[in-house]
Amino acid sequence: MEKIDARTLKDGVLHELRRQVIRLHKRGGTPVQIAQVTDLSDTAVKKIIRLYETGGSAGLKPGRRGRRPGDKRSLSEEQELRLQRLICDKRPEQLKMDFALWNRGAVSQLIEQECGISMPVRTVGHYLKRWGFTPQKPRRVYEQRPEAVQQWLNEQYPEIAKRARTEGGEIHWGDETALVNTDVRGRGFAPKGRTPVAYAPGTRQRLSMIARVINKGCARWQIIDGNFNSDRLSKKIEYCCRL
Numbered sequence: 001m002e003k004i005d006a007r008t009l010k011d012g013v014l015h016e017l018r019r020q021v022i023r024l025h026k027r028g029g030t031p032v033q034i035a036q037v038t039d040l041s042d043t044a045v046k047k048i049i050r051l052y053e054t055g056g057s058a059g060l061k062p063g064r065r066g067r068r069p070g071d072k073r074s075l076s077e078e079q080e081l082r083l084q085r086l087i088c089d090k091r092p093e094q095l096k097m098d099f100a101l102w103n104r105g106a107v108s109q110l111i112e113q114e115c116g117i118s119m120p121v122r123t124v125g126h127y128l129k130r131w132g133f134t135p136q137k138p139r140r141v142y143e144q145r146p147e148a149v150q151q152w153l154n155e156q157y158p159e160i161a162k163r164a165r166t167e168g169g170e171i172h173w174g175d176e177t178a179l180v181n182t183d184v185r186g187r188g189f190a191p192k193g194r195t196p197v198a199y200a201p202g203t204r205q206r207l208s209m210i211a212r213v214i215n216k217g218c219a220r221w222q223i224i225d226g227n228f229n230s231d232r233l234s235k236k237i238e239y240c241c242r243l
Contacts, residue, residue: 004039011062018060021048075127079115084131086110088191101188101196103135104128128189135187136195174212 006014017038024034031045038045051059075083092099092106095113099106104121107128111119119127164171190196211221 003035003041006040006044014062015060018048018051021045022052022060025049025052074117074119074123075111075115080127080131083107083110083114084133086114087133087189088194102190103188107189132192133189134192135189137187170214170216172212172214174210176208176210178206178208 004017006017009017017040021034021038021040024037029037031042031049034040034045035042040048048060086095087102087107087110092102092110095110097106097109097113099109104124108119108121108124111117111124160171163169188196207223207225209221209223211219213219
């Protein structure tokens with residue numbers, strides 16, 4: 001009869017088979033006799049008896065199969081930690097790399113730069129996923145201070161809204177935005193829950209737009225070639241106040 005390959009058995013079946021071997025062993029069965037009853041090889045039976053003698057009943061429980069975490073990886077644990085810190089604390093340009101965001105190509109170059117290991121971008125993606133990094137689109141304004149914004153909304157805005165109601169005025173919300181030829185698009189890898197900050201210095205060509213909206217939904221906007229400076233902004237505010 002063909003012998004059973006214990007490596008192909010599910011954990012529950014393997015555990016019960018090992019317990020059966022030990023029961024037969026306690027009744028005085030030899031490894032050869034036990035192998036004939038259980039359809040295991042002599043070597044497998046002897047191994048099970050050694051597991052029991054070393055670890056008792058707990059030693060019969062199947063352990064984790066396959067490669068251990070970290071086996072066959074190109075990067076050591078210390079290298080992985082150093083790379084993660086660099087990605088979190090630095091931008092590619094600070095490390096003299098021609099990337100705006102941390103994409104797989106940038107990380108691949110970083111690995112070769114720091115560890116001397118050439119790694120395909122697909123493998124880089126597996127490492128990033130294992131580290132808990134996800135591709136995210138930059139959204140947060142670098143200079144924004146959320147706590148100061150919330151404090152203004154809680155302490156100063158209610159008085160402004162009250163005055164507008166009393167005087168029959170309107171509250172205008174204005175902002176300026178621009179499109180530049182060095183604008184950063186795309187996604188970059190960062191730890192899950194930590195949106196990356198994009199830096200785009202050195203504008204060359206620029207179209208600016210200033211817009212305002214009132215609480216009732218009315219909106220007005222204007223596009224100009226170049227930047228909005230203080231003089232242009234003052235003239236725009238003066239013009240809007242005459243409307």
